[in-house]
Amino acid sequence: MPYLADPIFLQEHAPPLRIPHPAPLTHLHTTHQARPWRERVALAPGYLQFSLLLRAPLAALPGAKVVFAQYLFAFAVAEAWRDDVVLGPWPNDIYAGMPGSGEQRKIGGILVNTSFGAGHVELVVGCGLNVLNPPPIASLAQLLPPGSERHPTMEGTLAAIMARFEGM
Secondary structure, eight states: OOOOSOHHHHHHTHHHHHTTSOSSEEEEOSEEEOTTTOOEEEOOTTEEEEEEEEEEETTTSOHHHHTHHHHHHHHHHHHHTGGGEEEOSSTTEEEEEOTTTOOEEEEEEEEEEEEEETTEEEEEEEEEEESSOOTTSOOGGGGSOTTOSOOOOHHHHHHHHHHHHHTO
């Protein structure tokens, strides 16, 4: 999948750029636009933020079924971490049971932007996930027991999510 390096450029020029790009397209965010000053701000270390552009004919994905894309993507995120990650009370929330306390803490979220036109549906699935953040921010890395041989990485987490989603 192609990678775009500058999310600010993509956000500011989205309408003219979205159509020519092949789908699916994955965009890994490295900065975000702060408001109201429109400054570029680096994302917190350990925070994985990415977008996925999907395009399909309406015959293959009718409007009534588009809503399920968000649920499927949430399941892909949860399955990438097996039993440690659960879906929250809202379909866009991702929670994890913290070791020791068992407390359910939000570690991420998913938003889907949908547009219809010319017999196609276009979805932009945005996902933010705390992967390597230190406490007090809850993250996937904190779900592992001390001394675990499993070491999460940003790239590995993204790859696991995308592999699960592709299989759905």
